[in-house]
Structure formats: C-alpha cells, structure tokens
Amino acid sequence: MENRTDKNSYTIIFAIAMVLIVGSLLAFTASSLKPTITENQRIEKQQNILYAMGVNENDESSANFVSTNDAPELFETYIQKQLVIQDGKVSEDDQAYLIDVKKEQANANAGKARRLPLFVGEKDGKTFYIAPIRGKGLWDAIWAYVSMDENMVVQGAFFDHAGETPGLGANIKQRFFMDDFIGEHLLSDSGTFKGIDVAKGNADPKNLDKTDNEVDAIAGATITGNGVSAMIKSDLKLYEPYFKNLKNN
Amino acid sequence: MGLLSKKDAKLITDPLADNNPITIQVLGICSALAITAELKASIVMAVSVMAVLAIGNVVISLMRNIIPSKIRIIVQLVVVAALVIIVDQVLKAFAYELSKTLSVFVGLIITNCIIMGRFEAFALANKPWQSFLDGIGNAAGYGLILIIVGFFRELLGSGTLLGFKVLGDPIEKTGLYAIGYENNGFMLLSPMALIVVGIIIWIQRSRNKALIED
Numbered sequence: 001m002e003n004r005t006d007k008n009s010y011t012i013i014f015a016i017a018m019v020l021i022v023g024s025l026l027a028f029t030a031s032s033l034k035p036t037i038t039e040n041q042r043i044e045k046q047q048n049i050l051y052a053m054g055v056n057e058n059d060e061s062s063a064n065f066v067s068t069n070d071a072p073e074l075f076e077t078y079i080q081k082q083l084v085i086q087d088g089k090v091s092e093d094d095q096a097y098l099i100d101v102k103k104e105q106a107n108a109n110a111g112k113a114r115r116l117p118l119f120v121g122e123k124d125g126k127t128f129y130i131a132p133i134r135g136k137g138l139w140d141a142i143w144a145y146v147s148m149d150e151n152m153v154v155q156g157a158f159f160d161h162a163g164e165t166p167g168l169g170a171n172i173k174q175r176f177f178m179d180d181f182i183g184e185h186l187l188s189d190s191g192t193f194k195g196i197d198v199a200k201g202n203a204d205p206k207n208l209d210k211t212d213n214e215v216d217a218i219a220g221a222t223i224t225g226n227g228v229s230a231m232i233k234s235d236l237k238l239y240e241p242y243f244k245n246l247k248n249n
Numbered sequence: 250m251g252l253l254s255k256k257d258a259k260l261i262t263d264p265l266a267d268n269n270p271i272t273i274q275v276l277g278i279c280s281a282l283a284i285t286a287e288l289k290a291s292i293v294m295a296v297s298v299m300a301v302l303a304i305g306n307v308v309i310s311l312m313r314n315i316i317p318s319k320i321r322i323i324v325q326l327v328v329v330a331a332l333v334i335i336v337d338q339v340l341k342a343f344a345y346e347l348s349k350t351l352s353v354f355v356g357l358i359i360t361n362c363i364i365m366g367r368f369e370a371f372a373l374a375n376k377p378w379q380s381f382l383d384g385i386g387n388a389a390g391y392g393l394i395l396i397i398v399g400f401f402r403e404l405l406g407s408g409t410l411l412g413f414k415v416l417g418d419p420i421e422k423t424g425l426y427a428i429g430y431e432n433n434g435f436m437l438l439s440p441m442a443l444i445v446v447g448i449i450i451w452i453q454r455s456r457n458k459a460l461i462e463d
Contacts, residue, residue: 003318011317018324022331029338036342044345061412068345163353167286167403168437170353206420220286220437 043068045097046075051158052145053078053121053128063158063175078121085116085242093117101134101143101235116238121147128155131239135231138223139163142172146236152186152243153210154196159228169224180207180215186236188213193240195233198225253382260382264390266457270363271394272450273460277363281395282442284357288411291399294354295392299385300336301358302367305329306384309372316373325368330359363391398445406436 004010047065050056055078057064066074082096096117108114119130127150134143140162147155159172171177181196188194189211199214200222207216217225253261270276280298284290308328309316316324337355340348358364367387372380403409408416408425417424419432435441454460 005315005317006319011319014315014317015320015323018327022327026331026334029335033338033342037338037345040341040345163356165286166284166290166353170290219434 040068042098043071046071048145048158048160049097049119049121049130049132050074050078052130052147052156053123054147054156055121055123058175061175063173063178078123079119080122081120083118083120085118085239086113088241090242099132101132102141105134114238116242118239118242126155129239129243131236133231133235135227135235137161137164137172137227138169138221139165142224142227142231144228144231146181146232148186148243150243150246152193152236152240154181154184154186157181161224164221164224168218169221171218171221172224172228177215177218183210184215185211185213186232193237195229195236198229200225257379257382260379261386261389264383264387265393266390266453267460269390269394269453270366270387271391271446272453274366276366277361277391278443278446280357280361281391281398281446282439284354285395285399285402285442285445286406286437287403287409288396288399291392291395293350294357295388295395297351297354297358298361298363298391299388301329301333302364302388303381303384305332305364306367306372306380307377308332309368310375310377310380313373313375321373322365322369325365326359329364329368333359363387394446394449397449398442401445402436402441405433406441408432 005014044065047068050071051063051065055066055074057066065071079097081092082094084091084093084096084099097119099115099117101117104114104116117132121128121130128147129150130145130147132143132145134141136142142159142161142164144157144159146157149155157178159178161170161172164170164172184196186193186195194213197214198217200217201214204212204214205216264270267273271278271281280294284294305325305328309325312324312328333355337348337352340351367383371383375383400410403411404415408414408419414424416430417426419426
C-alpha cells in the first residue's frame, strides 16, 4: 500500500501549508518586535558615539558602554551639537545621529549628494568631533565611530561589525585594537589627509609612534584590517574640508 | 541514572565518545574550523547548537508522521532556519547585548550539518523524548570537541584563555614570554583547527581499537 505521505498532492499541500504557517509566523515575530529592536539600535548608536568620546564604563581590559538607561540622558549632556555637512554647507540637526550612513553612501554612489553627520561633544573642557564611518570587512559590513580633535588627531574609536570571524576579524571591537587608534594622527606631517593604515609590518607593536599613520594589524584578520584602513581613508577624508575651515576661522 | 533508562542514557553518552559527531562521523567540521580561534566563541557556539538541536529534534520528531518523504530535507531546513531566526529576533528585542555576541553564529548554526544529520538520521524515526536526548547528546559531543580545540588554539595562538592573559604579556615580555616563549600565530588560522581535530581523532582511535576501520 502506498504511504499517504508519498502522494504528490499531499506533498504539494504540505509544502504550501508549511510556507504559509512559517512565513506568517516569521512576519508576525518580525513586525511585532520591530519597534523594540529599532529602539535598542537607537540607544546603541548613542552608546557608540559616547564611547568614542571616552564616555564609557571601561575597566582594565574590556570595552563597556554606559548603561542603556543612562545613555539618552548622557547623550543630551555631552553632545553639544549635531551637524550635517552637505556639499560643504554645515547645518545643525538634533536627529543627525539617526542618519543611516549606509544609505548616504548609496546616495553618493548614485551621484546624489551625501549628508555627513558630525557630532560635537564636550568633556572636561575638551571638544570632540565624532564621525560615523562604514565599510566592508571579510564577510559583511564593518563600521566605526571615530572621535577627533580639531587637528584630526584620533581621541577615541569604537569599531563594530556585522559578521566578522570570532577570534580573528571580530577582534576589531576589542580594546587592544581600538585603543591603538587613540592619539594617532589622521593627517600626514605636511598636513594633508593620509588616514590610518592597519599595517602588518609590525615595526611599532607597542604603538609608540603616533604620527606614523599606522596601527598594528590583527594576525589572521588581513581582509578585515584592510577594510578598516579603507573605510578610514574614504569616509574620514570627506570631513577634511570641515576641519580645514575650522582652523581658518 | 534513575531518570533515564539504560537505552536513553546511551543516547547522551554515545555521542560524547564512541559516536562523536565530529571525530567519528566527521560532521560539523566547517563550524569547528571557523569559530574555534578563541574559547569563548566555542562555548557560545556549543550552547547555541545544543538549544537549536534539542528543540529542532523535538519539532521534527513531532512532525515525523506527517512530513512528506519527498521534501523532508527542505522541511528540516525550514524548521531549523525558522527556529534560529525567531530566537535571534527575540534576543534582539529583549537581550540586545547577547544577540550581538550571537549574531555571527546564526548563519553557522543553520548550515551546521550535525543539525540536518540528526534530524535525518534520528528525529525522523524516533519519539520526541528520545530525539530530545539525542539532540542534547550530539550537541554535547560536538561542543566538547569545539571546546577542546578552542582551548588549545587560544592558549597556543594568543596566549590567552577566555581573553585572560594566562601566559603573561607578549608585548611587555612578562611571564613565559620573559624566557623567550612566543605565541604560535599559525594556531589562529583555520588549518590548525583541522590538525587539532586530527590529533584528537588519532588519540581517540589509538585508545579504542574498535573504532579503527580496516
């Protein structure tokens, strides 16, 4: 006797039912959780920006954000201005931190104008300029928030990634890597934009030379490291005119 | 083992050694290579796979009499993918920090051949409780190897365990490094995971001759 479940009609009906059930289940989960997830991501952005300007709860070796409950309030306190730079014109926008860098990059590629968000923070009398940047790692997107002083010297950086290999590329969000950027110059000695290379040469493993435009690479994470160098070069360069203006005025 | 009959207990203990999914069946090698460069990632992966495999095995086992045999592989894939995505979404909403740690593993869990392997080989033909135990047992066997490999790769490759510098500081030259010890950067690369797994297989087979095929 042929088994009931071997029939073609049964198979097709089963497949249709399964797709409908699983599809609606996933759609329901996704749409009902979306507001909570978006809110989490919004607060995470605030935490990232604060982290880059040194408002964090770091202990000796691990990277810790300020708590999610305190983040909105601290963000209000420390971030003085949120700027949007478009075609050289600077305007204020207190929602600038919600600008999606990925979309702006796509706009730029399509030949449209790109809005560049820049956050101006103040802490202990020092001014920090924090810029979000985004690029490609080995498997997926990588991005960062880099805080600089008015001479484009890095004051802090927070790196993150969507899917780099744990233990290798994923280590870009570890303190030993991120902290290397602190104090590094983005400009060359002659004052033109040079970026910071994630270099394999290992001439300076303790990272004592801060004007060499280089930090030490992570072993086994060459492509992620190249991605970091590339996104610093391409995205932070766009902010160079703003800093030039800042100096001239 | 008061709770489990002898047969049920074997479902858990067998995959730990004599029928280990990695060293004997050689399944799940891809993720064993990918994420064992550090111990923490190995542990996270082991726990995640255990949750997915145990629940997935039960779901497949409950559906075993209604799944059409012609499309059973697709059904299995849909079940595991849906499970993982729902868990990922719930974590993103209510345990955002944890979900960020796990997000890289999601893809690796769905494509882990141990999961499909156990669905196909066990859950489709057995009752839910036995399938649950089989899931736990196989994931434990898989996790055990992952943790052993992760332990050696992190220790010899980075000189750390769970991020703690157990051998001293390689840049400041303290601890073992003071007497000329160097990290073996090669341990961090995927091929070394394969070699460590190979050594485990070698040791296991030399201790249990019954495992050696002629």
